Structures are given as C-alpha cells and as structure tokens.
Amino acid sequence: MTQIDPIALFRLSVLGPLISRPLQRGEFQQTLRELAGRTYAIPGSRRTRLSDKTIAGWYYLWRKDGIDALSPRPRRDQGQSKLAAGIQETILHLKRENPRRSLLQILQALESTGQVSRGTVSRSAIHRLLQRHGLSRPAGAASEPEEKRSFVAACAGAIWYGDVMHGPQISLHGKRRKVYLVSLMDDASRLITHSAFCLGETALDIEGVLKQALLKRGVPYKLVVDNGAAYRSGSLQGICARLGVVLLYCRPYTPESKGKIERWHRTFRAQFLSELDLRRIRDLDDLNARLWAWLEQVYHQRPHGGLEGLTPLLRYQQDLPRVRSLGPQAAQLDALFYHRETRRVRKDGTVSYLGQFFEVAYALAGKTVILVVDAHAGRVVAVESAAGEDLGRATPLEREANAHRQRHQPNSTDTAVADANDRTSLVEIAHQQYYGEEKA
Template structure:
C-alpha cells in the first residue's frame, strides 16, 4: 500500500469512527442517554472500512468518543507503525510483483501465489509463512477481502432486481454556456442512475463538479424517491470528500468505488452518457442556449419525454419508466424521523 493509499485508508477509518460517535457529541444528551446510545450502536451491524468485522464494542465506542473529546477529529485517525508494510525478506520489486499478482488472482492463497511467482522466476527470495502473512495483512489483501471485492464487481456486472437497490453516479463534461454575467463556462452533467431500471433519478447540468452537487443530488433522491441500497462511483474528487463519506455513513449507505482498470462495471451510466450525447447534445442548437437554466429546462424535457419513454434493450424492450413503475412497490421509503437537514450539515472548523 503506497503513501496515498495509506492516507485514503486512514481517512476512511477516521470518517467511519466519526460517523459512529457523531450523535454522541450532542451537548444536550445526559450521561444516561449517551450510555444507552452507545449500547444501541454496539448492537448494530456495520460495513467497517478495511475490516471483516461487522460489530463494534461499547468499550471501542467509548475509546473513540474520548479520543475525539481530547484531540478532535484527528484523534480518530488510526496510528501507523513506521515500518508497516515493509517486507525485509523480499526486494521492493519482488514485493510489488507479488502484491499485484495476488490482487489480480483473488482466488489464490498468498502461499499459492508466492509459489507460482517463485516457480516462474519472478521471485528468487525465500520467505517465511509468517512474513508472507504480515505482508498480505499490511497491504489489506487478505483472501476474504479480495474475494469480496471480486464478488462486488461480479454483482455490479449484472442488473439488480429492484429500484434503488443500487444506483450509479458519474460526471460528464459538456459544452460552454453563458453564466449570469454573460461569461461562457463549461458545463458538467451529474447523473445518478438506477441500476435495475435505468431510470435517471437525478441528472442536471452545473458549472461545478464538487461534492456539494453530488450531495444535493443524493438528498433529492432520498426525499423524492426513497432509500438507496448502495452507490457505485469512480474515484473522482466529487465522490471521495470526507463530509460525503460521513453523511453516507450516518445514513448507512455503502459507497463503493470502482477500481482502476474496472471502468466496465460503471457501464450503465456510461451508456446513458452516450445516449445523452447522441440523443440530446448532438441535435441541440448550442448557440441558441441562453443560460444554464435554459439548458437544464431543455434537457429535463428530453429526459422525461424521450429517454424515460424509449424502449431499452437491456430491459427486454421496456422503457425505463415502465420498468420503474412495475417494481416501484419494492422501494423502501425513508424513515420520516430521519432529519436530512441535520445529517447533510457540513462541519466547519474555525481557526
């Protein structure tokens, strides 16, 4: 795991820990209420970053809470050993070759992968079983995690059954339009696409591509349609912000990032963008577009009258709207007690 990956791992773990204790920081909670809330959180199951565990103990929650009270959010960042991830038995080249081979062959055990590379002359160094295990663990490439990643990719390769069970989100760059001051700016289309029905649950043009636009789209989907099972995105800056991760952690929505080299797993939203280019942008008289609002008005008209009502080959000839309505009874609506206004508030640090 390189320095950037270590930083991402530390950030993900810190954000997860913060999402667990965020409710406990309410100054109006009594000590009894805070203890009860800790016990309640310890009884839940979680998707813990970089871990196979699904539960957290009360003592662990207390430790995180105390660390935050003493050191702030940075106190939740996992401590790293200075020699972590360094394999003294293998050379840097052998280590890199082994980890790459292991990642691309998740069905193999670490020992089997090592033997294959040794037999093939890629690795020449002897290494003990314990040293090999430590190397795999430090890289986060245990067989269970590798197989889980493979299953996620295979699962996302096929269509989900029900609306909002999984959505895909991505960005597409478009052409320039005048802003409020008449200056021409490039537009970016954000799309959130339902995997099962291909219905576009949110899509709009904007001048910016930051995480706030993505969060606004998610909030729209939650309020207008219902609960999201999981979200599949790439590693673009709009989808990796710590506040976005915190929000989704509180809501219990897994955010799955596609790995480099597996862009095909986002194929549905990519095909949607091709349809937008061919069906909307290409015939559009771009010089006649007066503003961003004008562009969005035309686009949403096309989206509802053309895209959602056109037969889709991946839906056995049904339209996205027909597929959505056919299975709409499976949608799980958001609990009315969930305060989205509070959850979507951003943390501001004052210096």
C-alpha cells in the same frame, strides 16, 4: 494510400487557426493563448487541455516537415532498459513473486535492501521493464484474469451509480463557462434518478443532485461512485452513513465497474447534446430545464433494449413496493446535508463564512466553534461546540443597526466592590498579620 495517423490529424486540427492564413505581427501569440484556453477531446487521453508550449511545438514541427512530423515518435530506447542486468532480474522476480506489488513497493524494496541508491531509479523505468516482459498492471498479464460477469440488481433501488460527464460551454453573464453533467442512475431500471448540469464537479454539486434524487426516487441500498476526491469527501460519506446507504468506490482504471452509466453517457451525447441548440440557452437554469424535460418525456418513456422492451419508468414502477422511502427522515433531509465548518470567533463576536460575516453570542468571542451551514443556500444555520452542544444562532452582521444597539455593560458598582474585596495589597496583609486581624 497510406493512412494518416489519427493523432497527427488531431494535432493538425488544433493548428488550424495558426496555419490556415498568414498571421499579422503579434497575432501568433494571441492565437496560441486562445487555443490553449479551449477544451479538446484528446485521442488516448482523459485530459481536455493543451498548453501553449505544446501547441507551439506542434506548429514548428509542422512548418519543418509537414503533417508527418505531427505523428507520435517512438522512444529511441524503446524495448531497452538502462537498468543493470542484476537489477532487472530482481525487479522481475519481485513482480512474479507477488503480481500485486506496485511500482512504488518494488522501488522501496530495491532501495531498502541497498541494491540501488535512493532517487537513482525512476518508477517509469521499472514500469517499462515490466511492460516489456508482460508483467505490468493494470493489464494484469502476470496473474490470472479477473472474472467479470454481466449482472443486474434484483430490484429498483438496490444499486445506484453516480458519475460526472464533461459537458458543453455555455454563455453565463457574458462569459463562456464549461458545465458538467452530474448523474445518478438506478441499476435495475436504468432510470436516471436525478441529473443536473453544474458549473463544477465538486462534492457540493454531487450532494445537490443526490438530495433531489432521494426526494424523487427514494433511498438506495448501495451507491457506486468514482474514486475521485469529490466522492471521498467527509460530508458525502456522512450523508450516506446517516441514511444507511453503503458507499462503494470503483477501483482505479476500471470504468466497466459502472458500465451502465458510461453507456448512458454515450446515449446522452448522441441524442441530447447533438440536438441541443446552445443559441437558445440563456443560463444554467435554462439548460437544466431542457435536460429534465428530455429525461421525463424521451429517455424514461423509450423502451430499453436491456429491459426486455420495457421503458425505464415502467421497470422502476414495477418495484415501487420494494423501493425504500425516506419516511420520517424526509422532514430532516435538509439537516442531513448540512456541512460543519470550524471557525474562531473574532473579538467583536462575529465569524465569517463565504465572505460574509455573522454574529454569534458575544460570550463566544475568542473561542473556536463549529458552524452548522447549509452549503447549498450559503447560510449559517446554527453554532455548536466541538462536542455538538448547541451554542445558539448566527445572524447576518448588520453594522448600521449595531450603531444604535444598547450594549451590555458590567455593573460598575458591583465591579468596584468586587475589585475592593479581591485586591491583593501587601500593606493590608502586613496590617492583618501584625494585629492578628482576619480578613472579613
């Protein structure tokens, strides 16, 4: 019996609600929208969403030719190139000459030398040609294979890994919300220094987990993370710099760079998510409470095959004298995680942050200031100038209290005298010049 293509089986499973029963009028589009709103483990892809047009296209293919039509169709021009023979030779020469040349660099070389007109050759065409000749990257067949060796850090705290895993959907305030598991792992001990389910995978979520890990497990010397925008945020880079942590980024398409935490994700799915009863989960705090209990009672207490039979907790405790503590910085840890936001003070002496208004010194009205904010608590801590000078506090705006507050008014008498002395009058100037009087 011929084996059915796994991708065809996946597509058929997606179509299940559309083909399992006759649909009533208008039900097709409604079901399409529901299917497009779900998340999927798509074979051979890191994406988790499908568009309604894609699902509809699969549906009509299935209606016409059954499950065989759901198998991926090879390109008709596979193994061929529409590029001119001379252009093909130039592309292959450029790649062999320097195997690290990217598709964009090759394309720029062709366009800058006038061999092709701008916009007439696509990078995908170049990629297919290189792939057919075994020269495409990241496969790396054009150069010597990169040496990769198994290693372990010398001691706990030497290297931490950070990563995000897509989690399940839970019900929050009557709505289904997807959660993300943000985790930090110690290389030498495999200990999870901290982990938490979050509603996103932003820099703020990652910083929140890092802050708790620092409080519980000390300060690492190196932190290895993904290349994503959240990890490249200026706030995270600043935190690591102030703590003396070297922040390292994995090269794209090299998941083996942090294989230990990737392997832990597999363990987590098999041992935690498979046993999790989502019907018992009331909110995000409830889910995290179960996560933390499982980490401390199960994962950290279980002998690990890569630790010569030791548990992650025991292996970590062996190196406690070598773990770098926060020391005096512990008292200033909140300040290390403060963000800075640029704002222009309104005419009424207020600034906005996260949809709320705060009052600052009225003398700052119309000026640009830096708000020092505790992003995790959603509050403004202080106001600074661009040079870091303290400009006072920011307090929540109380409009009702302001209705009864005595406002500062300039001294009217002083103002009148000043105006009289400073006023420029052509008549007075002529009088002074004609009679030789000097202005008092």
